[in-house]
Amino acid sequence: MKITALMVLKCSGDGVTDPIILANASDVSQFGYFQRGGVKEFILFVGRTVAKRTPTNQRQSVQHEEYKVHSYNRNGLCALGFMDDHYPVRSAFSLLNKVLDEYQKNFGDSWRTIQSDVAQPWPYLNESLTKFQDPAEADKLLKIQRDLDETKIILHKTIDSVLARGEKLDSLVEKSSDLSAASQMFYKQAKKTNQCCTIL
Amino acid sequence: MSTVKSGHSSYRDRTQEFLSTAERLKKSFSSAAAAAAPNVAASGGPFAAEGPRSGVSIQSEFNKRASKIGYGIHQTSQKLAKLAKLAKRTSVFDDPTVEIQELTAVIKQDITALNSAVVDLQFLCNSQNESGNISHDTTSHSTTVVDNLKNRLMSATKEFKEVLTMRTENLKVHENRRQLFSSTASREATNPFVRQRPLAARTAATTSSAPPPWADGSASSSQLFPRKQVDGESSSPSQPLLHQTQQQQQQMVPLQDSYMHSRAEALQNVESTIHELSNIFQQLATMVSQQGEIAIRIDENMDDTLANVEGAQGQLLKYLNSISSNRWLMMKIFFVLIVFLLIFVFFVA
Numbered sequence: 001m002k003i004t005a006l007m008v009l010k011c012s013g014d015g016v017t018d019p020i021i022l023a024n025a026s027d028v029s030q031f032g033y034f035q036r037g038g039v040k041e042f043i044l045f046v047g048r049t050v051a052k053r054t055p056t057n058q059r060q061s062v063q064h065e066e067y068k069v070h071s072y073n074r075n076g077l078c079a080l081g082f083m084d085d086h087y088p089v090r091s092a093f094s095l096l097n098k099v100l101d102e103y104q105k106n107f108g109d110s111w112r113t114i115q116s117d118v119a120q121p122w123p124y125l126n127e128s129l130t131k132f133q134d135p136a137e138a139d140k141l142l143k144i145q146r147d148l149d150e151t152k153i154i155l156h157k158t159i160d161s162v163l164a165r166g167e168k169l170d171s172l173v174e175k176s177s178d179l180s181a182a183s184q185m186f187y188k189q190a191k192k193t194n195q196c197c198t199i200l
Numbered sequence: 201m202s203t204v205k206s207g208h209s210s211y212r213d214r215t216q217e218f219l220s221t222a223e224r225l226k227k228s229f230s231s232a233a234a235a236a237a238p239n240v241a242a243s244g245g246p247f248a249a250e251g252p253r254s255g256v257s258i259q260s261e262f263n264k265r266a267s268k269i270g271y272g273i274h275q276t277s278q279k280l281a282k283l284a285k286l287a288k289r290t291s292v293f294d295d296p297t298v299e300i301q302e303l304t305a306v307i308k309q310d311i312t313a314l315n316s317a318v319v320d321l322q323f324l325c326n327s328q329n330e331s332g333n334i335s336h337d338t339t340s341h342s343t344t345v346v347d348n349l350k351n352r353l354m355s356a357t358k359e360f361k362e363v364l365t366m367r368t369e370n371l372k373v374h375e376n377r378r379q380l381f382s383s384t385a386s387r388e389a390t391n392p393f394v395r396q397r398p399l400a401a402r403t404a405a406t407t408s409s410a411p412p413p414w415a416d417g418s419a420s421s422s423q424l425f426p427r428k429q430v431d432g433e434s435s436s437p438s439q440p441l442l443h444q445t446q447q448q449q450q451q452m453v454p455l456q457d458s459y460m461h462s463r464a465e466a467l468q469n470v471e472s473t474i475h476e477l478s479n480i481f482q483q484l485a486t487m488v489s490q491q492g493e494i495a496i497r498i499d500e501n502m503d504d505t506l507a508n509v510e511g512a513q514g515q516l517l518k519y520l521n522s523i524s525s526n527r528w529l530m531m532k533i534f535f536v537l538i539v540f541l542l543i544f545v546f547f548v549a
Binding site: 059089090093141142144145148149151152155156158159162163165166169170172173176177179180183184186187189190191193194 | 459462463466467469470473474476477480481483484487488490491494495497498501502504505508509511512515516518519522
């Protein structure tokens with residue numbers, strides 16, 4: 001489950017004007033050294049095209065070979081993610097949501113005035129690329145579900161051990177009641193030999 | 201009782217009694233035990249007869265329910281045997297997953313229904329036992345029946361759990377074998393703890409957005425090779441793209457829907473999991489409190505044992521004292537006797 005690239009673009013949503021790249025972060029370490037440049041260009045191109053065709057306030061997922069490109073256009077600000085097929089779609093969109101929120105927090109509305117591609121990297125995007133390789137981080141629901149499942153397993157084990165404990169306690173009760181009966185017999189016997197008449 | 205004497209033969213015409221008794225019986229079976237009284241022919245007798253009859257009808261209701269539950273448990277265990285057979289014989293290719301899942305769901309429903317029925321039955325049995333005028337044997341019989349049913353239900357549930365674990369192990373083995381032979385990366389379906397349902401949303405997302413034709417141009421190479429004429433090619437596919445965008449638009453609305461649906465589903469899953477967890481905790485607390493009682497009993501037994509052993513030790517000590525002291529006395533008496541004997545012998549001899 002891998003995220004290959006994350007991008008933030010400004011797009012108008014009318015499907016004609018090319019979107020403008022505001023931030024870009026990609027992880028192309030899996031490709032050979034000479035292919036990396038080409039791959040980056042390819043990512044830029046695909047990202048631009050998908051963002052161009054995402055209408056405003058819509059989410060879209062496009063399947064491309066072995067990658068899924070998820071894009072979320074929110075009021076002209078579009079976030080894109082290149083993920084592989086195993087990444088759950090919901091987590092992808094919640095991640096894109098988060099990225100958009102962070103971007104608006106950091107840059108306010110200044111992105112509306114930008115007219116050409118921004119070249120400087122945005123460190124938050126790079127961090128999130130590495131942090132969110134595991135979808136549970138991005139999607140709280142998934143994390144909660146995973147935790148709950150683990151808890152349920154632990155509880156099942158606990159109940160099994162409590163049942164075993166119950167059985168042991170039952171055997172202990174039996175043994176202790178036998179012990180108390182035996183000690184009572186012992187006491188009676190001792191009293192009998194003590195009281196019985198003349199000592200020979 | 202009306203007597204009719206005619207001539208020599210004297211017979212008693214008891215048809216009226218018979219009819220009234222038959223009416224009474226009919227009334228007591230059709231209506232609930234408490235409500236039968238007012239309609240019956242006005243005599244005080246039937247009122248007294250209703251009491252034990254209501255006890256009988258409650259008992260027969262208990263028996264009816266118990267037999268229904270036993271029958272249900274029997275059927276469920278039969279279904280369970282079928283499920284076990286299905287789960288065992290799954291091969292890699294011919295996997296009756298749908299059947300197995302249906303059967304699992306049916307069995308789970310049955311077990312929960314039987315569980316609630318047994319709880320109801322136990323409640324009825326307890327209320328019956330508390331209401332007094334029933335014999336001691338009946339109460340012990342009903343408690344035994346309820347315990348027996350609970351034990352059978354528990355064994356059926358345990359078998360069900362075993363069958364499910366066996367099935368998940370089989371699935372894991374299949375997936376491993378599949379990984380060995382196929383080159384595609386392992387799917388998340390191997391992890392039995394991952395919720396199965398979001399997979400449906402994901403496949404919906406992939407089918408709803410078909411790859412646009414401009415991707416086909418680059419799909420000629422299986423890897424992400426660089427594309428030189430980026431700008432030139434973006435214009436030529438623009439024509440066939442126009443009606444693709446319409447399709448995409450139509451497919452985008454269900455995608456929004458499915459996104460929201462998948463979120464709603466995930467939330468519901470979380471909520472149901474939390475409910476199950478609360479159930480488990482409650483059962484755990486009940487079990488631990490029951491075991492606490494057992495521990496207290498053990499403690500009492502040990503205290504009794506200690507007291508008995510101390511008493512016995514005291515007795516033995518006394519015994520020891522008495523033995524040793526007697527000997528001393530005897531020795532003294534013998535000594536004196538021997539001295540007397542010696543004196544006698546000396547005097548005579």
